[in-house]
Amino acid sequence: MATRKFQMMDVNLTTGESGITDISDLFDEFLGGTGVATKLLSEMPPGMDSYSAEAPVIFAIGPFDTIFPVATKTVALFKSPLTGNLGESHAGGRLAMAMYGAGIHVLRIRGRAPTLSYLVIDEETAVVKRANSLKGMSALATERMLRDREDSEFKRSIIRIGPAGERLSPIGEVTVDAARHFGRLGLGGVLGSKNLKAIMISGGKYWKIDNKGQFNIFYKKLYDSVVNSPLMKKYHELGTSVNVIPLSKINGMPTRNFSQGSFEGAREISGERFAEKHLNQQIACAHCQVGCIHVASLRERFSAEDQHYKTFKVSYDHELIYAWGSNLSIGSTEEILRLLLIVEKQGWDAISMGTTLAWTVDAYAHGFIGDKETVGLIPAFGDAKTFEKMLGRIISGHNEFYRSLEKGSVFCARIYGGKEYSIAFGGNEAAGYSTGLWGFLGYATGVRHSHLDAAGYSIDQGNISNPQSDEILTRNLYNESVWRMILNSLVICLFARNVYTKEIILEGLDVLGISGWTEDRLIKTSRHIHALKYKFKEDCGFKFEDQELPGRLLRTVTSSGMLSSERFRTEIDRYKSFIADDRRSLGI
Numbered sequence: 001m002a003t004r005k006f007q008m009m010d011v012n013l014t015t016g017e018s019g020i021t022d023i024s025d026l027f028d029e030f031l032g033g034t035g036v037a038t039k040l041l042s043e044m045p046p047g048m049d050s051y052s053a054e055a056p057v058i059f060a061i062g063p064f065d066t067i068f069p070v071a072t073k074t075v076a077l078f079k080s081p082l083t084g085n086l087g088e089s090h091a092g093g094r095l096a097m098a099m100y101g102a103g104i105h106v107l108r109i110r111g112r113a114p115t116l117s118y119l120v121i122d123e124e125t126a127v128v129k130r131a132n133s134l135k136g137m138s139a140l141a142t143e144r145m146l147r148d149r150e151d152s153e154f155k156r157s158i159i160r161i162g163p164a165g166e167r168l169s170p171i172g173e174v175t176v177d178a179a180r181h182f183g184r185l186g187l188g189g190v191l192g193s194k195n196l197k198a199i200m201i202s203g204g205k206y207w208k209i210d211n212k213g214q215f216n217i218f219y220k221k222l223y224d225s226v227v228n229s230p231l232m233k234k235y236h237e238l239g240t241s242v243n244v245i246p247l248s249k250i251n252g253m254p255t256r257n258f259s260q261g262s263f264e265g266a267r268e269i270s271g272e273r274f275a276e277k278h279l280n281q282q283i284a285c286a287h288c289q290v291g292c293i294h295v296a297s298l299r300e301r302f303s304a305e306d307q308h309y310k311t312f313k314v315s316y317d318h319e320l321i322y323a324w325g326s327n328l329s330i331g332s333t334e335e336i337l338r339l340l341l342i343v344e345k346q347g348w349d350a351i352s353m354g355t356t357l358a359w360t361v362d363a364y365a366h367g368f369i370g371d372k373e374t375v376g377l378i379p380a381f382g383d384a385k386t387f388e389k390m391l392g393r394i395i396s397g398h399n400e401f402y403r404s405l406e407k408g409s410v411f412c413a414r415i416y417g418g419k420e421y422s423i424a425f426g427g428n429e430a431a432g433y434s435t436g437l438w439g440f441l442g443y444a445t446g447v448r449h450s451h452l453d454a455a456g457y458s459i460d461q462g463n464i465s466n467p468q469s470d471e472i473l474t475r476n477l478y479n480e481s482v483w484r485m486i487l488n489s490l491v492i493c494l495f496a497r498n499v500y501t502k503e504i505i506l507e508g509l510d511v512l513g514i515s516g517w518t519e520d521r522l523i524k525t526s527r528h529i530h531a532l533k534y535k536f537k538e539d540c541g542f543k544f545e546d547q548e549l550p551g552r553l554l555r556t557v558t559s560s561g562m563l564s565s566e567r568f569r570t571e572i573d574r575y576k577s578f579i580a581d582d583r584r585s586l587g588i
Contacts, residue, residue, distance in 0.1 A: 004063065004207065004514060006032070008040075009104045011119060011126050013194055014053060014111035018126035023106060028516075032062030033491035034088065035529040036106060037077040041086075042532055046539035050081035050186070051168060051193035053112035060106045062490040063514055065096040067207070068219065069226045070496040072096055072285035074176075075488060080185040081170035082352070082408055083427035085540035086533055087185040088448040091159075092285030092293075092493065093177035095201065098157035102203030113195040116166070120150060123203040131197040136163050138345035139175035142198055152202040155286075160198035161188040162347020163395070168192050169406045171352040171429075175344070178283060179293050179315035183349045184450060185428060211511070218511045225499050226289050235292035235495050236282070240318035241271025248326070250464075252435040252457070252559035255326045256381045257358035258423045258552055261434045261559060265331030269321055274333055280313060285493070292495065298337040314340050322432025323354030328361075329381035339384060342391050352408050355429035357387055359409040362421035362552075369416050373401035420551025425449050426542070434553075436460035436560025437568060438473055444547040444568075445575045446481060447533040452494055454481035460560050474571045478578045485529040486522050531588045534579055544576040 006027040011018045026036045037060040048055050057078045064071035074095040080087030099107065102123050109119070118131045134142050139162040146158055157177055165172035165188030172188025173181050182188075191197075209215050226232055234242050244266055247253040251261035267273065271294075278296035285293070298312045314337045324336045324343075343350050360379040363369045375398065377386055393402040404412050409422040409429055423430045425443035431451035433439045439457040446453025454477050463473060484494070492500050500508075502519050509517050534542075549568050556563070582588075 004512065006063075006105045007103060008106035008108060009102075009121065009124070009126060011107070011109045011128075012111040013109065013113040013117065013119075013128060013196060016128045020104070020124055027063065027105070029525075030529060031486065031489040031525060032105065033060050034075045034077070034485060034488040035525065036060055036489070037075055038529055038532050038536070040106070040108060041077045041079075042536050044079065046536065046541075048079065050079040050084070050087070050170075050190055053194070054110055055079055055190065057109045057187070057190055057194070058106065059095070059099065059109075060491070061096045061099050062105075062492075063512060064490045064492060064508060066100040066287050067512070068508055069222050070288050070290065070499070071490060071492045072288045073488075073491040073493055074099065075491050076174075076182050076187055078187055078190050079540065080427075081168075081189050082186040083449070083542075085537040085542045086447055087187065087190070088533075089174075089182040089184050089187055090452075090488070090491070091174070091176040091180045091182045092288070093180035094155060094157040094286045095159060095176050096491070097155065097286035098201040098203065100203075101154055101205055102201050103205035107201075109194065109196070111194065116195050116197050118146065118160075118198040118200065119196060121199070121201045121203075122152060122154075123205060134197050136166065138162050139347045140345055143175070143177075146198055146200055150200055152200075154202040154204045156200055156202040158198060158200050161191050161196075162345060164347045164406065165189055165192035166197070167397075167406065169348065170411075171349040171356075171406065171408050173347050173349045175347060179295060179313075180285065183351070185448060186349070188347050210513075215511055218507060222499065222504070222508075223289065226496060229499060231498055232290050232495065236290050238271035238275060239292045239294045241274060241294065241316060241321055243318045244270040244321055244326075245272070247433065247435075247559075250435070250461070250559045251557060252433055252461075253326050254322055254423075254430075254432055254434045256329050257327060257355075257362050257421060258430070258434055258550075258556055261557060263326035263329075263331075265329075266326065268331050269325040269333055269336060271318075271321075274316055274321075277333055278337065288493065290493075290495065296333075296337055298334070298341060300338075312341055314344065316340065319432050320350050323351045327354060327358050327432070328384075328387065330384050330387075331382070332384065335384035339387060339391070342388065346391075346395060348406075349429075351431055352429040353405075355423055356405055356409040356412065357390065358423070359412060359418065359421050360390070360405070363412070363416060363418040366418060366421070368418035369401065373399070373416070375399060423550050423552060426547065433457035434556065434558050436463070436558045437563055437571065438463070438477055439558075440549060440553065440563070441474065441568065441571055441575065442477060442481075444572060445477070445544075447530065447537070452484075454478075454484065460558075464560060470567070470571060471574065474574050475578070478575055482526045482530045482582075483523075485526040489525075489529065527582045528586055528588070531579065531583045531586055535583070535588055544572055547572050
């Protein structure tokens with residue numbers, strides 16, 4: 001098979017200039033995706049502000065994207081305005097396919113457009129266009145407008161920010177195509193700081209498959225594994241919302257701002273109930289056979305007096321049900337969808353905004369904020385109507401307090417107090433698992449402070465039935481977080497992490513004619529990428545010594561029982577020592 005060529009497109013929004021560079025050497029060293037993007041991001045001076053014009057945003061795909069099943073993701077790296085260090089978010093949709101078709105594996109954007117703009121990339125041509133007419137437009141409406149405005153003979157991907165990103169919210173997200181997102185760590189605010197409302201990418205360049213027999217045999221093996229895997233089946237049938245009832249039963253479903261692990265209304269907001277009442281369609285990312293994206297229909301009257309209805313489509317999953325359901329004590333699927341629709345239109349990270357509103361309930365109840373801040377609204381668990389009014393005031397910038405809520409719970413706790421009720425790790429609000437120590441350790445130690453960094457919640461659940469020593473569990477957490485550097489460099493959907501074993505990965509690289517990879521080299525490369533990420537984080541000011549359990553969690557019974565700050569600190573230090581050992585051995 002012909003030698004593969006990997007290219008990067010550089011776009012300068014200030015000048016409107018762009019160029020193509022062959023970066024095959026970086027792919028040879030770092031495999032692709034998150035590895036290559038980490039190396040490129042590390043060129044950024046760590047003291048540079050996230051909203052600086054020259055702060056780069058890097059979108060990257062890997063050598064498996066669009067070629068093999070469920071290799072569907074694009075990774076974005078940037079400096080996070082929420083945490084002040086590594087920003088990394090992953091999204092599906094059609095973006096990886098569109099980048100591949102455009103003939104680019106990396107898109108690096110720098111500069112700041114002189115006015116609100118959007119970027120159109122058609123194969124190797126990039127044009128910056130004015131977007132003043134899109135100012136203040138929702139993420140949903142922006143896609144419709146651009147799809148009508150711009151023609152292409154190829155399938156397109158459209159990513160865009162909502163009004164939250166235009167306001168430079170550090171919890172602003174980027175919406176991808178119909179229902180996917182770069183949700184975490186504030187990429188929406190970064191694009192807003194660059195006056196970049198949207199990006200449209202399309203193209204028809206594809207690698208030629210020379211060894212079709214070998215390719216087809218390997219592809220069918222992968223396809224059968226994905227389609228027939230019992231682990232993948234659950235994502236197709238109910239999606240991640242299948243977790244709601246089981247987690248509540250084992251006391252692992254965060255409820256009322258993590259004060260409990262079991263929600264009495266779990267069945268009424270479960271994946272089963274959403275499917276029964278609202279499921280409209282299931283869709284898949286480009287080149288995915290699973291179809292895990294579950295989309296609900298929400299019917300609303302045009303007005304209280306009007307008998308006519310309008311119907312909205314709103315995607316849902318476990319994290320959204322947690323953040324806007326159990327954690328706010330909302331037991332109505334309709335109310336959850338109504339709040340999620342507002343979040344979607346504005347372009348907020350749904351986890352961070354929901355968790356921040358949960359903080360307001362405790363902050364109000366314990367006297368850290370009062371009527372002066374809320375101006376007559378009383379935040380209370382279960383009161384969806386008040387939460388909806390609060391969102392309206394955040395959107396309008398009602399006062400300093402409501403403007404602060406758009407900056408996340410850590411910022412709010414720093415200004416108003418109530419730090420123990422801000423359930424965040426490394427500055428990033430926690431995802432929907434209250435399973436025990438290793439779930440929270442995963443948030444604290446993960447490179448992006450995400451449940452997807454190492455799935456510590458799975459370690460907690462496994463430890464219940466098969467107890468192991470703390471040292472072994474933390475080593476397992478570390479090993480998994482390091483190995484995911486390879487999965488995220490390919491860039492596969494992590495739902496297929498058990499399909500893409502080391503053996504399968506090596507066989508797939510060989511099928512594509514990408515030579516020189518062995519199991520040892522994969523492991524060494526994963527350690528290298530992981531260490532580079534932590535060097536960047538620490539250069540930006542991240543310290544393991546600053547990581548601690550929010551006070552609320554020390555009084556909450558998890559799936560694994562009560563937590564101890566001393567035990568948490570011991571395992572944080574142990575994890576840090578593993579990184580130090582790797583950095584020394586790698587010379588980083």
